[in-house]
Amino acid sequence: QMQLVESGGGLVQAGGSLRLSCAASGDIVSRNTMAWYRQAPGKQRELVAALMAGGTTNYADSVKGRFTISRDNAKNTVYLQMNSLKPEDTAVYYCKRTFGNLQNWGQGTQVTVSS
DSSP states (O other): OOEEEEEOOEEEETTOOEEEEEEEESSOGGGSEEEEEEEOTTSOOEEEEEEOTTSOEEEOTTTTTTEEEEEETTTTEEEEEEOSOOGGGOEEEEEEEEETTEEEEOOOEEEEEEO
């Protein structure tokens, strides 16, 4: 099992920035596919960004050029840097790890962007 704890959410004005952190324990992030998802009220959970073990990244079209996923192997932590935030980015953001058939989720952190 891998435990994931997100932090860094909050309230920010449109155009602002936040950095989310996902601190992992029980396994090392660098050998997993690590991803950030988000779920807005009344909507399905959607993939925001993913970071493969080899370093390849994927982003949802809606966040390309604004969000960056990264990891710090020494801290065993994954980050999501979010710039130029928009009200439509408002959601609960979740960290997820995938390793083969294994999946673990964090508890989520709320991000609210005011207009």
